[in-house]
Amino acid sequence: MFKPVIGLEIHAELKSKSKMFCQCSADYFGKKQNSNTCPVCLGLPGALPVPNKKAVEWAQLIGKALNCRLNRNSKFDRKHYFYPDLPKGYQISQYDEPLCSQGYVEINQKKFRIHRVHLEEDTGKLIHSGVDTLVDFNRSGVPLVEIVTEPDFDNAEDVKRFLEELHTIIRYLGVSDADMEKGSMRMEPNISLRAIENGEEKRQQFELPAYKVEVKNINSFRFVKQAIEYEIERQKEILERKETPAQETRGFDEKKQITYSQRSKEEAHDYRYFPEPDIPPMTFSREYPDSIKVPELPAQKMKRYMAEWKIKEQDALVLTRDINTADFFEMVISKCKVPSSKQIPNPNQSIANLIINKKIATTMPVEEFAAKAMELLQPKKTDEKALYILINQLIKTNPKVAEDYKKGKTNAVMFLVGQVMREMKGQADAKIVREQLENELKKR
Amino acid sequence: MDLLGKSLLELKQLVADKKISEKEINEYFLKRIKKYNPQLNAYLTVNENSAHLPLAVKDNFCTKGLKTTASSKVLDNFIPPYESTVTERLINNGFSVIGKTNMDAWAHGSSTETSDYGPTKNPWDTNRSPGGSSGGSAAAVSAYLTPAAIGSETAGSIRQPAAWSGVVGLKPTFGRVSRYGVIAMGSSFDCPGPLTTTVTDAAYLLGVIAGKDQFDATSSSIKAADYNQLLKNKNKYTIGISDDYFDGVDEQTINKIEKSIEILKKLGHKIKKITLIHPKYDISIYTILQRAEVSSNLSRYDGIRYGNERNEFGVEAKRRIMLGAYTLSYGYYDAYYKKAQKARTLIVNDMKKAFSEVDFIVAPTAPITALNLGEFEKYPFFGEVMDQLNEAAAVAGTPAINLPVGLDNNNLPVGMQIMGNYFEEEKILNLAYQFEKETDFFGVIKRGIDNYKD
Known part of the structure; x- marks a missing residue:
């Protein structure tokens, strides 16, 4: 018997006005190649990084929304590796003192622990064109939040749910588009299997397997699920042969729905981290975390809809999946004055139904929607x-x-x-x- | 008009009084550069278009549209698209860059001999090194190929060439002057500063370039003082002397420093013996941290976006990259980088403790006077040993100034340094000014300039 041990790394680009360490716009999408650059994000000689205060606050906001501790002391570090899309030869990231640590996300009474939330900079992009490879630095230096979970997952379905919840939370906070198609949210599961024998599971619970397989650059929840499911089967086969799967980084082939080897442990990087001397360490007062205000999150909203407005659980869930839908629903409720009647015992639920069943297009202005809803919800006079x-x-x-x-x-x-x-x-x-x-x- | 030896502020006054035009001043210096630079190799690039009061700037400051190489072939063809904060402030205050001065490649060295464009010669003896890494700037001021120059110091790179070339050289507090646009050597040490013929010029130039810069997160928001205003005060100070800073120092140098200390006493200052961490420990701490930062800072020179390929790196840069990468490597980090970082805190505390007892520490700037060219490469880490008297202030990030205090038997300048507390440049400059008024640096600067007649 084997039990999967799965941890996640998630990257989300922040939609701040400017990049992480310079004045260039963080909105690089669709711009002419290398037009959104400056000496800092191009890594020109002598250029220096100045951290974006808003990005720091937003990373802390994400951390707080994930129930993390906001650390009083934090700093940036240099992570070294050579790649043409990394202009300085190092990425400014955070190593041993992240902005936030030790949080959790609760889904269906299950708690999934967050190891850390830290801030770093995105790289440029390679464009392969014929025999040439070109580099576009428009994305270089865009603020990137990395969220790392503990290896608390044992199945692909939980992972998918967690990622959907996380995606919703980040969108609620309004700090990232978390648009997977544009690559502003990227997910990397780490998967391994732990052998368990009858009754032996408990004793080994805290021991992690001796290897770990990381699947990189997956851009949809469904693909994450498929990749994990594929990996579980692949690793199981190897383990059943009494062999140990190789510690490696794998990619995911969306068409074939399989993972493939990319880089083995022997080729693993020594990143030579050290504290970024160009940026003074950050210290925050004891009171500082209180100034980071987390808005009502989807889970809380859902509970409120059920308690306050007696919305059915499934409907409350649907309404709160997207902040725009939730906001629309709440605005319509505030504008619709429908008395409850024998025919319409809970007008709030009826309004919810109108939105969920798309009885009226939710693309129209709130006022118009509310007017139509009131008309529809008038008790019918029957001849x-x-x-x-x-x-x-x-x-x-x-x-x-x-x-x-x-x-x-x-x-x-x-x-x-x-x-x-x-x-x-x-x-x-x-x-x-x-x-x-x-x-x-x-x-x- | 006889311009030879006029200080920067004197020239500025002459222009203000319309006694001479900026054009004439530039023509004067361009003529001198043409005449003497071939034998000194102080300048790598000369700016014929210099239109305002001229200054020489070390070739590791990015100057928009003016070639900037850091004396490395890697950047042989690099023309910066942007201006460093220091040069921008100088330009905004009515100066122009008359040329970019030679240096050790990437500022790696203490002799200007690691330059890929040949060494700069010491104006006092062209068989000798002017010191380094700001050797081109020091030589240009010493031979009056510019009224003043800007250099940069990581550990000794302003003070030591100033000492060997016989000029005033001020290394400010780390964070006093913006590093934006300065090609990084050791990022946590690098300090831009002036090399001049007078303390007044040094005070003036510091006032122009100092202060918070939104492009350098490590620049201090402590307001820069009105340095020139404060020069004239006749304050009395307590001056600390540590015997360890005279350990292994050349006899003649010691004599000159002792004579200067007597003068400081005569001026009414109190001398107090103090103990500091022996400078020999500074060598290891500084070397490990600096190499680590160098290995990281040179990573960007991959030849993809600008500059030449990595095989253009010279031997010294390669050595430093390898040593730095080693000390940061997995399994070695704790033993080297982390330990050195902890020891750095000890140096910081040691300096703070010293400055709670005394206003200044006075010591020789270098253990010996200028060496013959070629001597440096015979000994690995020779530069670090040469610079050991400069390293405490570099590691702690405190300010210091070099002042000429005489000539040795070979007619080579001897330098004395005054080290001060964090952000107390105005006090250092005040004491330096008192010393200058009393001694006129024993005529060293004037004699140096007179060796290079118009």
């Missing part, structure tokens, strides 16, 4: 006489339905309800229609 005539007419023209109903197929009535509602052009209360229909059917 009892017209209804009586219509019902009897329909029962007559649909004898099979009446027969089915009598045989006990009570659901058959729903067909007639639909017919009535269509004929009455919605100007009837469905509940009343059903009651009346059943009364008439029973009479026969």
Whole structure:
């Protein structure tokens, strides 16, 4: 028996105005190659980094939202490696004193621990064109938050849920687009398997396997799940042969849905970290973390919708997945004055339904949506006489339905309800229609 | 008009009084450069378009549109698209760069001999080194190929060439002057500073270049003082002397320093014996930290975006890259870099303790006077040993000034340094000014200039 041990590294680009260490715009998308650069992000001789205060605050905001401790002391370090997209020959990152550490995210009563949240700079981009490789430094120096979890996951589904929750949280904070297609959120799972024998699991729980496989640069939750599932099977096969999988970095082939070897342990880097001498260490007061204000997060919002507005759990979840939907919902609620009635016992839930079922386009302005919603949610005045005539007419023209109903197929009535509602052009209360229909059917 | 030997501020006054034009001054210095630079090799690049009061600038300061090589073939073709903060402030204050001066390549050295463009010669004896790494700047001031120059010091690179070439050289507190646009050597040590013929010029230039810079996160927000205003005060100080700083120092140098200390006493200052961490320990601490930073700082020169390929690096740069990468490597970091970093704190505390007892520490700047060219490369780490009297202030980041205090039997200048507390440049300059008024540096600077007649 084997149990997967999975940890995650997630990178998110911050959408701050300027880059991490210079005045260039952090919004590089779609700009002419190397037009969004300066001496600092090009690594020109003599250029120096000056940290972006907003980016530091935002990294701490993410940390706080993930229940991390905001460290009183933090610093930047240089991480060295040579690559053409890394202009200085080192990346300014954080090594042993990250901005935030020891947090957690709770999903369905399961806690997944966060090891650390730190800040670094993004690299340039290589563009392969024929035999040439070109470098575009527009992205060089864009602030990048790295979130590292503890190896707390043992299945791909939990990982997917966690990543979706994290994505939602980051979007709620408004600090990153976390757009995976544009590469502003990137995910790297670390996967290994721990052998367990009956009852032996507990004793070995804290021992990590002797190897670790890192899958790099995956850009969708579904692919993360597929990559993990593939790795679990691949490693299981190796372990069952009584061999140990190689410690390595692997890539993910989206088309074949398999992982492939990229770099082995022997080729692993010695990054030669040391404190960045160009940036003084950061110290924060004891009171400082209180100044970082975390907005209401999706989980809290969901609970509030359920408690305050009696929204069904599944609907509350759907409404809070995206901050824009949640905001829209709350604004409509504040503008819609629908009294609860026998027909509409919970107008809030009805408004939720309108949004979720896309009964009214949510692309229209809130005021317009609210007006339409109020119209739809007016208690329907039913013309009892017209209804009586219509019902009897329909029962007559649909004898099979009446027969089915009598045989006990009570659901058959729903067909007639639909017919009535269509004929009455919605100007009837469905509940009343059903009651009346059943009364008439029973009479026969 | 006879301009020979006029200080920068004197020239500035002449221009203000319309007694001479800036054009005439530039023509004067360009003529002298043409005449004497071939034998001294102080300048690598001469700016014929210099239009305002001229200054020489070490070739590790990025100057927009003016070739900047740090004396390395790697940057043989590098023309910066931006201006360093120091040169920008000078330009904004009415100066222009008349030329870029020779240096040890990447500032790696204490003799200007590791330059890929040949050594600079000491104006006092062209068979000798002017010191380094700001040797070109020191020689240019000493031979009056510029009224003043800007250099940079990591450990000794302003003070030691100033001592060997017989000029005033001020190394400010780390963070007093912006490093933006200065090709980094040891980032946690590098300090730009002036080399001049008078203390007044040094004070003036420091006032121009000092102060917070939004492009250098390590630049201090402590306000720069009005250095020239404070020169004239006749303050009395307590001066600390540490015997360890005279250990193994040449007899003649010791004599000159002792004579100068007597003069300081005569001026009413108190002399107090103090003990400091022996400078020999500074060598290891400084070397390890500096090499680590060098190995990192030179990583950007990959020849992809600008400059030549890495095989153009000279021997000294390669040595430093390898040693630095080694001390930062996995498994060695704790034993070298981290330990040196801890020991650095000891030096910092030692200096702070000293300056709680005395206003200054006075010591020789260099253990010997100028060496013959070629001597340096015979001994590995010879530069570090030569610079050991400069390393405490470099490691601690405190300010110091070199002043000429006479000539030895070979007619070579001897230098004395005054080290001061953090951000107390105005006090150092004040004492230096009192000394200058009393001694006129024993005529050393004037004699140096007179060796190079118009």
